[in-house]
Structure formats: C-alpha cells, structure tokens
Amino acid sequence: MKLVNNMTVWFLKRRFERIEQFMKYPIETQQRIFSELIETARYTEWGSRYNYGQIKSIKEFQDQVPVSTYEELYPYIERVLKGEPNVMWPSQIEWFSKSSGTTNARSKFLPVSPEALEECHYEGGKDMMTLLINNRPDTNVFDGKGLSIGGTLHANPFDDYTQVGDVSAVIMQNLPSWAEFMRTPPLDVALMDHWESKLEKMASICSQENVTSILGVPTWTIVLMDQILELTGKKNMLEVWPDFEAFIHGAVSFEPYRDLFMSKYFPSDQVMYLETYSASEGFFAIQDDVSRVGEMLLMLDYGIFYEFIPMDEVGKKHPKALLLDEVEVGKNYALVISTNAGLWRYLIGDTVKFTSKYPFRLKVSGRTKHFINAFGEEVIVENADYAIKAATQQTSSLVVNYTAGPIYMGDGSRGRHEWIIEFTTEPEDRNEFVNILDAALRKVNSDYDAKRYKDMALLPPLVHFVPAGTFYAWMGKRHKLGGQNKVPRLSNSREYLDDLLEDITG
Template sequence: MKLVNDMTVWFLKRRFERIEQFMKYPVETQQRIFSELIETARYTEFGSRYNFGQIRSVKEFQDQVPVSTYEDLYPYIERVLKGEPNVMWPSPIEWFSKSSGTTNARSKYLPVSPEALEECHYEGGKDMMTLLINNRPDTQVFDGKGLSIGGTLHANPFDDYTQIGDVSAVIMQNLPSWAEFMRTPPLEVALMDHWESKLEKMASICSQENVTSILGVPTWTIVLLDQILELTGKKNMLEVWPDFEVFVHGAVSFEPYRDLFMTKYFPSDQVLYLETYSASEGFFAIQDDVNRVGEMLLMLDYGIFYEFIPVEEVGKKHPKALLLHEVEVGKNYAMVISTNAGLWRYLIGDTVKFTSVYPFRVKVSGRTKHFINAFGEEVIVENADHAIKVAAQKTDCLVANYTAGPVYMGDGSRGSHEWIIEFTKAPENEQEFSHALDEALREVNSDYDAKRYKDMALLPPVIHFVPAGTFYSWMGKRKKLGGQNKVPRLSNDREYLDDLLGDIPSANS
C-alpha cells in the first residue's frame, strides 16, 4: 500500500496550488463563480423569471432575486422532484439529498446536480485530504482505509428515474471505483437502511481493517466506536487501529467531544482532528491549519456564490446582504448561497463568524433558528458549546450530548433555561457542574449575564443529568438515527425538551 500512499500524496499535493490561487484572489474568484452561475442558468425557468440574461452585476442580482428560505423555493424544487427539466438548473437532476430537518418539522429535499457532485462535494473531499497533507507532509494515511458512515437511499416517490437519500449516501453511491477501494465498510453495508443492523455489521467489518482515518459526525461516530470497543474488548481505538491518523468531523461542534476523543478513543497527540463544514446544499469550508481549532478556510471555487446577512437583518423583507470584501471579523452572519444545483440566494439556516479575512476563515456559530431568546438573552449554539466545554473541564467530566430550551415566566415566577445533558463520564458534583455552566454562559454572553443579575429575570439553569443512551433512544423514537441527523442543541420553545423529558422516568416523578 506504500506505493498507493505515495502516488496519492503526490497527486493531491498538486491541488494545493489551486487552493492558494483563490486564497490570493478571493473576490475575483467569487466574481468568476457568480458570472458562471448566472450564464449557465439564464435559460432555465428560474433564470427567465428573474431576467438572468440581463444581469450584469451582483447588485442587479441582489435587486432582482429575493433571499429565499426552503419554503420559498419549494414550489420550484417540487417540480424538479417530479421530473420537470430546466426549472432551476439546466443539467438533469438524478439525485436529491434529504436533510435532517432539524430546523423544520418536515424533511427537506435538495437537488444534487452533476456539477454539484463533481465540482463541489468531490472537490471538497479531495481538498480535505490535500490540506491534511499540507499539515502533515509525511502522512501515511493512504496506507490504510478511510471509514465513513453512510446514510441511506430510497426511490423518489415523485419520479421513478431519480433517487433520494442522505448526502453522504448520494456521494458514496457515485464514487469512482478507485475511491471506493480506499474506504470501508463496503457500499452495501454503508448504505444499509436499518441503523442498528448497519452499526453491528460496520463494527464487525471495520474492526478487522487497518483504518487510518474516519469521516463522520462526532455523535454517531461515538456510537460506532463504543460498539467496536465492546466487540473487541480493547481499551481504546489505537489498540484496534494502531496506524490511525485523523478524524475528519463536521455537522455539529466538536468542542463538547474533543476531550472524549483524545482521552477515551485516541489517547495520542499523533492523532489529528480536522473540521469540515458541509451540508446537503454543498461543501463550504475546511480547516486548513490544525492549530486553528474551530476555524475553517472558506472554499471559494466550488460553484457556490456566497452572501452574508448580518443576523439583525434576518427576517426583514429586504435584508442587507454583504459580499466577501464587506464582512468583518467577529460579527455574526447568516449565510446565503447560490449554487451549481440551482439554489438561488438560499438562506441555508447557519450562522457564521469570520475569524480572519484574506484568507477568509469562518467558524460556525449556530443556526438562525437554533437559539434561546425567550427573555432577550440571545444565547446561540456557540455560547452553549463553549459553556459546556468550560464546565466539563472544571468538573473533570465528559459530555456526550445535550439540548436546552426555556422555562417560561409564569404568574409571578421568573424564567430560566432547562438543560438535558448526557455524560460519558459524569461529574462527581452535579451542583458544581451546574454552577460552572451558568458562570461560563455569563462570561461569554453579556445579555444572558444581564438577565441573570441577582436572578432578576432569569433563575439559575435547571439541569437534568440523564443516563447513557438517552439521546440515542430518543432519536430512534423520532426515526432520526443516522449520520445526517443531529440532536437539536437549542430551541426557543419547549418542543424538544418536553418530548425528551416525557421519555425520562426520573423527570416525571
């Protein structure tokens, strides 16, 4: 396999010149992408409706085309689902990615064009490894297998000629044979529908392979790793895979899980952790420097044109959208994308902060709908992840999962936040953990601190310390098991809290 590793490294190293090019000319790169998108889609129905043929500048594009949510674009997407051609994008659409729907009660179906597969998702996968090589030139990661947890595929109920599935499943199904050779488990296992059976087979197969990398969501990777440890009787994963080099993670913040991976699963400073930012809609950013934890390089030449709306503008009829050269470091922006799959000025639902410009690096700060602001405290996921991490470090514990929401003010009673937290290693003193969490939130969020001042508006948080497996069982009940599904971290209502608390006997006593 050494020859395979050396050839792959040589090939991928050549790609770094292209990355350096858009880092050096980011604004020009995005202008080129914009022009290509508009020109390609000018004769689609969407392009005709919004006069793409007459658009000569980004400002004209912004003036003519509204910012859209999924619900706004769904009438077009539904027609594509039913097989109608040339609606939003001229290329035939044979695949649709199904989102987890964490910001919406119903699933979302998003078109995946041939261009999106080749120029976005596959480019992202190659560049992910290119940037790994740039950080570790002597890597031997291609001497072994890359493990990835796939989703599932189903026939499109609207059109017999197309398929629907998690974006990971769509990508795996279309991988070239050479890429399939380098990964595990086999495709027929990776795309199995029944999650528990899939995990069992994956654990059996992958425990026998020389796995050197994993690409996955931390929460579901933990479930698989625990199953492998139970099956093999080993103390940690390096006893199973001694040549393991890198865990490429995404979809949820890694901060609540970092200590768990570094102590329980891969207790070695030789193991790298590389963050990516991708979704059903596209591949957006990759951590280009392993020392810049939480910061990712925005990938600007994947057929995606970016705009950024200040969070205070979100919800307005005509929100002000900024281009790359207009953004500021440290400010919260809702991300808007126009893509080579025909999503136009699509409000993806994520919020990001720029950590640097030239080159443009971002960190995911939360969701436009995942926050708690019942009392003017404006707590976002980034705040919650930080507080969880600080509290866990102060009380020597390891958090596996959590969710939180408001306790509304009643007749003469003050409000608070209610948390449900599952631990891999529980704190010895629950009260100490609760206090540390509250204090960390107060330090990182001045609005929360103001509401907590002398308990005037908000009382201390109410925390339910729940047994291992609680969230897994709950996600299973909701039919949300699988790598593309995420536990909702924060909610501005009690939908998730009340549903989850209803499954916990101690919470009802």
C-alpha cells in the same frame, strides 16, 4: 500499500496551488463563480423570470432576485423532483439529497446536479485530504482505509427515474472504483437502511480493517466506536487501529466531544482532528490549519456564490446582504448561497462568524432557528458549546449530548434555562458543574449576564443529568437514527425538552 500512499500524497499536494490561488484572489474568484452561475442558468425558467440574461453586476442580481427560504423555493424544487427539466438549472438532475437537519419530521429535498457532485462535493473531499497532507506532510493515512458512515438511498416518490437520500449516500453511490477501494465498509453495508443492523455489520467489518481515518459526525461515530470496543474487548480505538491518524468531523460542533475523543477513544497526540463544513446544499469550508481550532477556510471555487446577512436584517422582507469583502470579523451572519445545483439566494439556516479576512476563515456559530431568546438573552449554539466545554474541563467530566430551552415566567416565578445533558463521565459535584456552566455563559454572553444579575430576570439553570444512551434512545423513537440527523442543541420553545423529559420520567 506504501506505493498507493505515496502516489496519492503526490497527486493531492499538487492541488494546493489551486487553493492558494483563491486564498490570494478571493474577491476575483467569487466574481468569476457568480458570472459562471448566471450565464449557465440564463435560459432556465428561473433565469428567464429574473432576467439573468440582462444582469451585468452582483448588485443587479441582489436587486432582482429575492432571498428565499426552503419553503419559498419548494414549488420550484417540487417540479424538479417530478422530473421537469430546465426549471432552476439546465443539467439533468438524477439525485436529490434528503435532509431533516434536526429531529423535525419534515424533510428537505435538495437537487444534486452533476456539477454540484463533481465540482463541489468531490472537490471538497479531495481538498479535505489535501489540507490534511499540508498539515502532516509525512502522513501514511492512505496506507489504510478511510471509514465513513453512509446514509440511505430510496426511489424518488415523485419520479421513479431518480433517487433521493442522505447526501453522504449520494456521494458514495457515485464514487469511482479507486475511491471505493480506499474506504470501508463496503457500499452495500454503508448504504443499509436499518440503522441498528448497519451498525452491527459496520462494527464487525471495520474492527478487522486497518482504519487510518474516519469521516463522520461525532455523535454517531461515538455510537459505532462504543460498539467496536464492546465487540473487541479493547480499551481504546488505538488498540483496534494502531495506525489511526485523523478524525475528520463536521455537522455539529466538536468542542463538547474533543476531550472525550482525546481521552477515551484516541489517547495520543499523534491523532489529528480536522473540521469540515458541508451540508446537503454543498461543501463550504475546511480547516486549513489544525492549530486554529474551530476555524475553517471558506472554499471559494466550488460553484457556490456566497452572501452574508447581518443578524439584525434576518426576517426582513428585503434583507441587506453583504459580499465577501464587506463582512467584519467577529460578527454573526446568516449564510446565503447560490449554487451550481440551482439554489438561488437560498437562506440555508446556518449562522457563521468570520475569524479572519484574506484569507477568509470562519466558524459555524449556530442556526437561525436554534437559539434561546425567551428573555432577551440571545444565547446561540456557540455560547452553549463554550459553556459546556468550560464545565467539563473544570470538573473532569465528559459530555456526549445536550439540549436546552427556556422555562417561561409565570405565576410570579422568574424564568430560567433548562438543560438535559448526557454524560459518559459525570462530574463528582453536580452543583459545581452547573455553577461553572452558568458562569461561563455569563462570561461569553453579556445579554445573558445582564438577565442573570442578582437573579432578577433569570434564575440559575436547571440541569438534568442523564446517563449514556438517553439521546440515542430518543432519536430512535423518533426514527432519526443515522449520521444525517442531529440533536438540536438549543430551542426557543420547549418542543424537544418536553418530549425528552417525558421519555426520561416515563
């Protein structure tokens, strides 16, 4: 296996020159991607409708093509789902990624073109490992297996000749044989439909493998690792996998989980944590410097053209969208993408905040629909993650999951935020935890601080401390188990809170 590791490292190191190229010429790279997308799609129905053949500049593109939500694009996507060719992209679409994003019942179906699979998702996977090597040149990560928790695939309900599934499942199903050789568990297990049975088989198989890296969502990785520890009787995962080197994570913020991973599962400074930002719609960013926690390099040559809408423009009929050279560091933007799968000026639903320019690094700050602003406080997921981390660090506690929403004003009572927080290690003093959580939110969010001043508009938060397994059971009841489903961190309504509280109180 040493030979395999050395050859793979040598091959991937050569890819770094391409990454350096778009870091050096980001605007030119995006202009090239834009031109290629417009030229490729000019004879599609969408391209004809919006005169792609006449578009000569990005400004003309922005003037002619509307920013669209999934619901607005769905009439076109539905036709592609039913097998109609050349609607939004000229290539034949044989795969669709199915995403619910949160616990909402409604699913999204996103086309995955051959170009998106090869030039975006697979390029992202290779560059992810390239940047890991760049941070640790002496790595032996390819001496062992990479563990990844796959989703499921099903026949397209609209067209028997194509398939739909989690994007991870689509990627795994199309992996070349050499890549399949380097990962675990086997494909037939990774793509199993029943989550509990899959988890049991994965734990049995992977506990016997020399796993050196994991690619996964923190929440579901924890569930798998707990089962492996129970099965093996080991104290931590390094006793199971002594050569383990890297956890590559994404989909949700890692900050609420970092201390848990470093203390319970991988108590070693030798384990590296690398963040990625990918979704059903594409692969967007990778942490290029492990010392820059929470910051990721925007990958600019994957066939995706990026625009950024300032938050005060979101919701407008014709929002102003900024280009890469127009963004400002530290400001929140709603992400808009045009892709090599035919998603045009698509408002993906994520908000991002740039941490640097030239090179362009960013962090995911939240979702355009996941926030609490019931009282003008504008609390976003980034604020909540910061406060949770501050409270856990100062009380020596460990949090697994949380969600929060508003308690509205009524009958002369003031409003407040209500939290449901699941722990593996609870704080000794619950009041201290709540006070630190509140203080950290006030520190990081001036609007929240103003509403909390002397309890005039908002009372201190109400926190429910719940045991490990609470969110897992809730997600299972809603048929939302698996790596592609995420617990909603914040909501401006009580939809999730009330449902969870009903389960807790019986």
